[in-house]
Amino acid sequence: MRKLFLTLFYSGLSPKAPGTVGSFLALILGIALLQIIDVSTLFLLAILITVIAVKQIDIYEKEVGVHDSKEIVIDELAGMWIALSICGITQENMIIMASLAFIYFRVFDIWKPSIIGRIDKKVEGGWGVMGDDVIAGIAAGIATAGTYQLIEKFLI
Numbered sequence: 001m002r003k004l005f006l007t008l009f010y011s012g013l014s015p016k017a018p019g020t021v022g023s024f025l026a027l028i029l030g031i032a033l034l035q036i037i038d039v040s041t042l043f044l045l046a047i048l049i050t051v052i053a054v055k056q057i058d059i060y061e062k063e064v065g066v067h068d069s070k071e072i073v074i075d076e077l078a079g080m081w082i083a084l085s086i087c088g089i090t091q092e093n094m095i096i097m098a099s100l101a102f103i104y105f106r107v108f109d110i111w112k113p114s115i116i117g118r119i120d121k122k123v124e125g126g127w128g129v130m131g132d133d134v135i136a137g138i139a140a141g142i143a144t145a146g147t148y149q150l151i152e153k154f155l156i
Helices: 002-006 018-032 039-064 072-088 094-111 114-124 125-154
Strands: none
Touching: 002 039, 018 039, 018 072, 018 094, 039 072, 039 125, 072 094, 072 125, 094 125, 114 125
16 A cells, blocks of 8 residues: 555556656646645645655655655655645646646756755655655746746737
């Protein structure tokens, strides 16, 4: 059950780009949830999953002896849902906002600028695995909101 959770229904076992596969599944799940819950509830779910994941990652890392295994993609879910929660997504702008949030989240998660990279390198255990993606999600949400404002001002 732990592996099912940490690999986000085994999407993290993808032989190519498990982080991107996990992020895409998280995006689809997040959009589906936003049909029945509001963004503040999605945000709270992301925080709850983060707290649960920290403990589960700590246990898993002791079992397998590897820090931040590529198969763990529950951190992508937390980051992606945080990005969706704070970007200003609505039913009317869902396609463009979800697309921008996904792109920005992947860029920040792969590139790991500034504090995102420091957390990834210096924080151990579950907090290190989850922390960089939570901050990447915050950055992606802000970047998505800003980009959408520019698009609205100049193109729409």
